[in-house]
Amino acid sequence: MPKPTKLITVAGAFNHPEAMTLASQFVETRGKLRLGGGDAAAHARKISRALDMALKDSRVRRRVLPFLAAHARRGNLLATAYYLSHNMTVDAATGEYVMKIGGSREAVKMHIKLLDSVRWENKLPVDTRKKITQVFMAPAQLGNAYARNMIMELNMPLVVKAAGKFRIGGRQGFDDRLMRGTFGLARAITSYDPKIGEFSTYATWWINQTMFRSSGDEQRNVRIPVHMRDLSVKIWKYVEALPYGREPDTGKIAKQLGVTEAKVRFVMGIGPEVSMDEPLGESGELSLAGLFGVQDRSYSRVEDRILVEQLLGVLTPREKELIEKRFVKRMTLAEVAGEMGVVRERVRQLQDKALEKMRREAQRGININIKRQEGAT
DSSP: OOOHHHHGGGGGGGGSTTHHHHHHHHHHTTTOSOOOSSHHHHHHHHHHHHHHHHTTOHHHHHHHHHHHHHHHHTTOHHHHHHHHHHHEEEOTTTOOEEEOTTOOHHHHHHHHHHHHHHHSGGGSOHHHHHHHHHHHHHHHHTTOHHHHHHHHHHHHHHHHHHHHHOOSOSSOOHHHHHHHHHHHHHHHHHHOOGGGSOHHHHHHHHHHHHHHHHHHHHHSSSOOOHHHHHHHHHHHHHHHTSOTTOOOOHHHHHHHHTSOHHHHHHHHTTOOOOOTTOBSSTTSOOBHHHHHOSGGGOOSSHHHHHHHHHHHTTSOHHHHHHHHHHHTSOOOHHHHHHHHTSOHHHHHHHHHHHHHHHHHHHHTTOOOOOOOOTTOO
């Protein structure tokens, strides 16, 4: 890398009428614009090197700032991004944009004008947002807090859109998804390379990935590793595509996904969590814990037993046997599957179907109350 003292001599390139425009367009287009030959192209390359060095060396920065200010007044995006990055910062305590010590008040005015355009979506076209994101990218990746925050501001619509569309279970509200998506956007800024494509596409992937993983972490009481969750999603997509009534073949699934059959069986046996406190009726007085939590089925009141038997009466003998094994005897999916001679996925399907029958029966107006009344005689 050239020494800083040698780079100070390239400041004259900033006076070339076309060089700064070429340098800005080169960054805005992610390097797609070919500079070619000629004086303007040569000066544009010198400007790019000088700007990179100005972020690291104060001597170069002092020399190029007056030129950046002049080009920023003319509306050059690259000059504006670097000029603001050198003069503005973010207060670590409040998160507010503030002027650096010794900064220019003219830069503050430029910042206010730019921020007003960024925060009002109708004032800034999408293409312009993409261009401004690219010119702020290099300072942001070199640790400039102002540039990083500006990219976050420019691309927050991506996070809001993803948080509004995200529908993969979990217990997260919109605000939680928004926070997780913001983490994903910050990660995208750190690892982005202009050669791989548009930043918006890359950032969207990271935003969705962060929300998906955090949702999975909070979806269950017992956390399942990320790679197992991803495999589970692939397996259920394959199972759902099968014709109705056809049993899933674990061997074919394993071959299709390139994993072992034992791993497929294990993942299929996980199944969804069933809350024992989930109410079955609209009144909220009946829960699975109330139905199956009494030891040895020795109900304290005759009417309790009659009502529970009435609810279980909507099930087929096979479904009733399955429910008793799962919730009274506390058998696992694998144990029930072994006794019934089916795979664990089929047990899970039968269990969900039986519980849904019981919920519907409770909602049809069966007046069940298994709570003991204090002081009742």
